[in-house]
Amino acid sequence: MGPVELATLSFGQRFKITPIQLITTVSGLVNDGKLMKPQVVLKEEDTNTGSQKNIGSEEVRQIVSSETSKELRDMLRSVVATGTGRNAEVNGFNVGGKSGTSEPDYSDKSAEYIASFMGVAPTTDPEYAVLVVIRAPKGKSRQGGQVAAPVVSQILKDIFTNTKLVTNTEKTEANANEIKTKDFVGKTVKEVNDIVKAEGINLVLNSKNPDSKVTKQLPRAGTIIDKSGKIYLNTDDSESIKQVEVPDLKKKTREEVINILNSKGLNVSFDGTEGVVMIQDPVPGQIVDTGNVVKVTIKKELAEGH
CATH class of the missing domain: 3.30.10.20 (Trypsin Inhibitor V; Chain A)
Structure with missing residues (x-):
C-alpha cells in the first residue's frame, strides 16, 4: 500500500464491505455504542404445536462509549438538517444520515459509480436504520445525497406513517422556560x-x-x-x-x-x-x-x- 492509498483510507476509499456490514456498524455507533448481531428471523414457530419462540437480540461488544455515540448522532443529524443530506429530511422527525459516493477503480474497466445514503431515525433515540445503494446512477448527479437520500426519505415516511413514533416537537415534560x-x-x-x-x-x-x-x-x-x-x-x-x-x-x-x-x-x-x-x-x-x-x-x- 502506497502513501496515497493510505491517505484515502482515512475518508473511506478502498474499503470493501457489504451493505449488511455497513448498516450493522452504523447501527452500533448510534445505539449507544452497542454493536448487535444482525438477524433476519424474528421468531420461530413449531408447525405441529403452533408454539412460538422469539429470537432475542445478541450484543456483540461495545464499540464506542455512549457519549461518543450521542456526538455521532448529533453529527448525523446535522448532515440532514443543514448539510449534504437534506434530501433525506422527513418533516417533523429527527433524521440523521451520511451520503456515500464510491468512485470506480479505473483499473477495472467494468467498475461503475455507486451512490448510497445511510439514514437513521429518530436521532434522539434511534429505532430505524435504512441503507439505500444505487449502482451506476443515471442522470446529472452521481452523489449519494442527491440520488439515494430522497429514497431514504420516502422509506422513512412510509415507516413513520405505519408506526406510532411521535414527532420531534412532542416532548412530554416542560421545564421552567x-x-x-x-x-x-x-x-x-x-x-x-x-x-x-x-x-x-x-x-x-x-x-x-x-x-x-x-x-x-x-x-x-x-x-x-x-x-x-x-x-x-x-x-x-x-x-x-x-x-x-x-x-x-x-x-x-x-x-x-x-x-x-x-x-x-x-x-x-x-x-x-x-x-x-x-x-x-x-x-x-x-x-x-x-x-x-x-x-x-x-x-x-x-x-x-x-
Whole structure:
C-alpha cells in the first residue's frame, strides 16, 4: 500500500464491505455504542404445536462509549438538517444520515459509480436504520445525497406513517422556560378568552364572535414550546392560518432565535441552554403554517485550534 492509498483510507476509499456490514456498524455507533448481531428471523414457530419462540437480540461488544455515540448522532443529524443530506429530511422527525459516493477503480474497466445514503431515525433515540445503494446512477448527479437520500426519505415516511413514533416537537415534560399547550379545538371564542384571562396564555385569535368555535390550533395540544411563544387559533368564521418561510437560525443565540421566530409568528423548542444554534428543524426555506414549532439544538462552539 502506497502513501496515497493510505491517505484515502482515512475518508473511506478502498474499503470493501457489504451493505449488511455497513448498516450493522452504523447501527452500533448510534445505539449507544452497542454493536448487535444482525438477524433476519424474528421468531420461530413449531408447525405441529403452533408454539412460538422469539429470537432475542445478541450484543456483540461495545464499540464506542455512549457519549461518543450521542456526538455521532448529533453529527448525523446535522448532515440532514443543514448539510449534504437534506434530501433525506422527513418533516417533523429527527433524521440523521451520511451520503456515500464510491468512485470506480479505473483499473477495472467494468467498475461503475455507486451512490448510497445511510439514514437513521429518530436521532434522539434511534429505532430505524435504512441503507439505500444505487449502482451506476443515471442522470446529472452521481452523489449519494442527491440520488439515494430522497429514497431514504420516502422509506422513512412510509415507516413513520405505519408506526406510532411521535414527532420531534412532542416532548412530554416542560421545564421552567417552557409551557405545554392546552387543547382549544372545539371551544368557543368566549371559552377561550375566559381561559386566557385566568391563565395568561399568549394567543392569536382573529375572530371576535363569542360563539365562533376553534377548528384548528398551532402548535397542537400537548406540544412543548418556549414560554415566549404564542398559540395560533383558527375559527369556523375566520381565514385560514397564514404560511411563512422558516428562517436560517444557524449560529444564532437563544435570544436572537426567540426574536426572529416571534417576528415570523413561529414558536421554538430548545435543546440545550448555552451557545449558538447548530441544528434546526424544519430546515431554512421550508414553508410552514404560522404557529408551527421550530426545534433548535444549541451548543457551545469549539474554540479555534480544537
